Amino acid sequence: METIVNDFSIQVATVNGSGSQTANTVLLRALFQMGIPVSGKNLFPSNIAGLPTWFTIRASKDGYIARRKENDILVVMNPETAADDVAAMGPGGVIVLNESIKVPTIPDDRIVYRVPMTKLMEPITTDVKLRRLVVNMLYVGVLGELLGLAEDEVERALDAQLGRKPKALALNHAAVRAGWEYAHANFEKRHPFRAARMNATQGKILIDGNAAGALGALFGGVTVVTWYPITPSSSLVESLIGYLERFRRDPATGKATFAVVQAEDEISAIGMVLGAGWAGARAMTSTSGPGLSLMAEFTGYGYYAEIPAVIWDIQRVGPSTGLPTRTMQGDVQFAHTASHGDTKHPVLLPSSVRDCYEFGVKAFDLAERLQTPVFVLSDLDLGMNNWMSEPFPYPDEPWDRGKVLSDNELASLPKFERYRDVDGDGIPFRTLPGTKDPKGVYFTRGSGHNEAAQYTEKPDDYRRGMDRLAKKFETARDLMPPPVIEDQGRRLGVIAYGSTHWAVVEARDQLRQESGIETDYLLLKALPFSDAVAAFVARHERIYVVEQNRDAQMAGLLKMEYPEHAARFRSVLHYDGLPVDARSVSGPIAAEETMATPAGMPEVARR
Amino acid sequence: MSDGTPKVAATGAAAARNRVGLTRADYDGAKSTLCPGCGHNAITAAIIQAAYEVGLQPHEVAKLSGIGCSSKTPAYFLGHSHGFNAVHGRMPSIATGVRVANHKLMLIGISGDGDTASIGLGQFCHLVRRNVPVVYIIENNGVYGLTKGQFSATADVGSTTKGGSVNELMPIDCCAIAIELGCGFVARSFSGDQKQLRPLLKAAFAHRGTAVLDVISPCVTFADHEGSSKSYAYVKEHDAPLHDIEYVPYYEDITVEYEPGTTREVQMPDGSHIYLKKLAEDYDPTSRERALQMIHEARAEQKLVTGLLYAEPTLKPFEEELSLVEAPLATLPLEQVRPPKSVLEAVMEQLKTGKGMTAPAGGG
Numbered sequence: 001m002e003t004i005v006n007d008f009s010i011q012v013a014t015v016n017g018s019g020s021q022t023a024n025t026v027l028l029r030a031l032f033q034m035g036i037p038v039s040g041k042n043l044f045p046s047n048i049a050g051l052p053t054w055f056t057i058r059a060s061k062d063g064y065i066a067r068r069k070e071n072d073i074l075v076v077m078n079p080e081t082a083a084d085d086v087a088a089m090g091p092g093g094v095i096v097l098n099e100s101i102k103v104p105t106i107p108d109d110r111i112v113y114r115v116p117m118t119k120l121m122e123p124i125t126t127d128v129k130l131r132r133l134v135v136n137m138l139y140v141g142v143l144g145e146l147l148g149l150a151e152d153e154v155e156r157a158l159d160a161q162l163g164r165k166p167k168a169l170a171l172n173h174a175a176v177r178a179g180w181e182y183a184h185a186n187f188e189k190r191h192p193f194r195a196a197r198m199n200a201t202q203g204k205i206l207i208d209g210n211a212a213g214a215l216g217a218l219f220g221g222v223t224v225v226t227w228y229p230i231t232p233s234s235s236l237v238e239s240l241i242g243y244l245e246r247f248r249r250d251p252a253t254g255k256a257t258f259a260v261v262q263a264e265d266e267i268s269a270i271g272m273v274l275g276a277g278w279a280g281a282r283a284m285t286s287t288s289g290p291g292l293s294l295m296a297e298f299t300g301y302g303y304y305a306e307i308p309a310v311i312w313d314i315q316r317v318g319p320s321t322g323l324p325t326r327t328m329q330g331d332v333q334f335a336h337t338a339s340h341g342d343t344k345h346p347v348l349l350p351s352s353v354r355d356c357y358e359f360g361v362k363a364f365d366l367a368e369r370l371q372t373p374v375f376v377l378s379d380l381d382l383g384m385n386n387w388m389s390e391p392f393p394y395p396d397e398p399w400d401r402g403k404v405l406s407d408n409e410l411a412s413l414p415k416f417e418r419y420r421d422v423d424g425d426g427i428p429f430r431t432l433p434g435t436k437d438p439k440g441v442y443f444t445r446g447s448g449h450n451e452a453a454q455y456t457e458k459p460d461d462y463r464r465g466m467d468r469l470a471k472k473f474e475t476a477r478d479l480m481p482p483p484v485i486e487d488q489g490r491r492l493g494v495i496a497y498g499s500t501h502w503a504v505v506e507a508r509d510q511l512r513q514e515s516g517i518e519t520d521y522l523l524l525k526a527l528p529f530s531d532a533v534a535a536f537v538a539r540h541e542r543i544y545v546v547e548q549n550r551d552a553q554m555a556g557l558l559k560m561e562y563p564e565h566a567a568r569f570r571s572v573l574h575y576d577g578l579p580v581d582a583r584s585v586s587g588p589i590a591a592e593e594t595m596a597t598p599a600g601m602p603e604v605a606r607r
Numbered sequence: 608m609s610d611g612t613p614k615v616a617a618t619g620a621a622a623a624r625n626r627v628g629l630t631r632a633d634y635d636g637a638k639s640t641l642c643p644g645c646g647h648n649a650i651t652a653a654i655i656q657a658a659y660e661v662g663l664q665p666h667e668v669a670k671l672s673g674i675g676c677s678s679k680t681p682a683y684f685l686g687h688s689h690g691f692n693a694v695h696g697r698m699p700s701i702a703t704g705v706r707v708a709n710h711k712l713m714l715i716g717i718s719g720d721g722d723t724a725s726i727g728l729g730q731f732c733h734l735v736r737r738n739v740p741v742v743y744i745i746e747n748n749g750v751y752g753l754t755k756g757q758f759s760a761t762a763d764v765g766s767t768t769k770g771g772s773v774n775e776l777m778p779i780d781c782c783a784i785a786i787e788l789g790c791g792f793v794a795r796s797f798s799g800d801q802k803q804l805r806p807l808l809k810a811a812f813a814h815r816g817t818a819v820l821d822v823i824s825p826c827v828t829f830a831d832h833e834g835s836s837k838s839y840a841y842v843k844e845h846d847a848p849l850h851d852i853e854y855v856p857y858y859e860d861i862t863v864e865y866e867p868g869t870t871r872e873v874q875m876p877d878g879s880h881i882y883l884k885k886l887a888e889d890y891d892p893t894s895r896e897r898a899l900q901m902i903h904e905a906r907a908e909q910k911l912v913t914g915l916l917y918a919e920p921t922l923k924p925f926e927e928e929l930s931l932v933e934a935p936l937a938t939l940p941l942e943q944v945r946p947p948k949s950v951l952e953a954v955m956e957q958l959k960t961g962k963g964m965t966a967p968a969g970g971g
Binding site: 156161163207226243248250254259263269271274278279283297301395436441447 | 665666667669671681682686687688689690691692693694697699700701702703704705706707708709711712729730732733737926929930931932933935936937938939941943944945946948950951952954955958959960961962
């Protein structure tokens, strides 16, 4: 049997609230500390305790960190789902089974390791409740032995998790040990998967996208944060509160350079952001689909009255309440045009935790420069799972507060009109309440207004205002982060955005290696589209737009933007609530290309 | 005795100036586009006069409102103050945002009975609950004017629309709700009673938390008929003031002496005083229980009881709860809000080792 080193995926099937999170994090970090590229995904229910939950860990020497559809190793800890979990394992699959869980007969070509977990826990503690929590560490030890994990890295990872609770730490160490020793003494290794130290994670960090976004906000100089709790966005604000309390409150005086307000609902949360943004603060809120629906009216107000605001949307599965703890890219079109009338908003599309951090900073600059609400569209997979990354760089630019006139600047002006396009970029100047010079005073309204911010219903006034807003949107194209393009003059193009990126990276390699299909790639980072997107679209004969929703939302926007090229777009869609995997991308593309380019055609036609 | 600086006719060549050197005209706004005779215009006039008399600095004030006839009025007063006409029922959230961004601004929020008691009831309650410093004026006429005469949630049981339909639903009493939620300044008044309204406004300007003023303001177009319990004639007839109100700002000497037992005094944190000269009964505005009881009695007796219903001027305002730095958040320089590079590096180091890393919430 040939060993397979540093290329496997583990799925732990357990029960929500059973304490498996710590065990899974220890496994993930131990692999990471061994220098092996890893990713961990928590597939959890909308529930506090009692419902099934799965955690998948993927180790990939090649650095692929998207979800893998097939699992090589299954850890069975949940009696309720055990039969289905086991049945999902194919030939050659490795099953670590808590012996007390009854499962139907497992075919002989699966490799089963039965662990008497109940018995192994007996000497560790007599406390029944603790046994239930600590039992998870047994499979850490078993997998440690089976995969050949470095013991010191497992210990280190466990220390980092529980270092502040010495009693718990001792118990957990004992359980890891017990699992390890049992496996060592009783199992002959019949599976090919092994972990071995390599050097691909040196200096890297592991962080979830929500914490990364929170760090971005912290270093972006946020001063007002308002929110209403909603999965999967809450942990962004909770992380941010943690950072703000640590780094932005004077320990001597107790005084804070920030305000966090937990609002009564999302309408109020966005209202507070607009109020604060109008008054000159860097204000943000974070929400998910249902909250965004509630914010729609106010975001239209922000667009029309031209008030900076940063809105994070950690997308989850809709429509309606949908699957609150599952991932989707379902709010793209809605966020882009949220609110009635001709409303459109700039949207940032982070595809990595580093993007979450950098866009967390940049969103404020854009919102203040453009004087408009700016969305950051993350998703549950990116936001709540841990991802490897290079450490984040400190912002090398000061901030951009946009066109705000001070009293001194006003003094030298003959007059001030809030909505006059002085510079020809569609962006007017604003003043803040508190301005002393009466010339700088204006009245903000969501009703029709002219350049001087006076109420108007005159057809020409209205149209002029709307045309200027359209011009401002054109200005936005060049200010948004550009797409990342790999263009080597191939016929086929792939366009993706957000967390889908990681499956696309792997899928393109699969297409090349397995089917000889070469693709160029454009990773979108923002809406509206820049000229570089137009050029990419114009240059490719067929373009696969890969996204995680049913309705091909980004493809729809692309077709609307480039109607002359609408026939070039094909959609690859993934929308079952789980993070997209590479096979779900490469499969449909290979199938379609094989049909489009039948075998026997000269090789050049396939390139 | 005055409730501010002396009133002077502004007709002379040199108009009179208040203590900050401004004329009454400096507090004017654009011309009202409401119906002639609208109660709201009288409230607008009272705000202008009160602001002039106590000498508010227009640039230190922001005017906020929701949607409706009442919410149009911030355009008609204090033309030298920034204004924000928000969406329907959501002025409280705007006010909260403005205040946390810049707690040096004094906020005057104008709302109506539809804007506050129906679509905006939730935001109103939470503003009061947080004690965000806003002078929150409800211009209450029991009717939706801008959409032509539908009942609002403050219409009394038995009151009729112009078309003759009868309201059978219990009215929402915004003062009772505010008191219940711990508001430290709750008053009810009548747009036709400038003598009462002005000192109440001045006192509200001096309050450090949410000040709620429910001002009955007859709609001359859709609710001034017989059968409406908010018509001018009905309100005039049923108005039962609790007390005569005098307001003495902190910068004026107290010159008047009251006979013992005739007057109650409320001192504001800035040193200003409210004097409540008793009329029918010796009403104690510092008793929450008495205030709520009185509101229920008044409803049973079909009286419109006006005056300072409840005062607790020492409550902590929202920004103290948040423990903000002295300078407004909106004005903080980059150095104060972007932690140094060393902080980022320390966080990155932690993320390498996993020490101090917390598991994402919601997981197993």
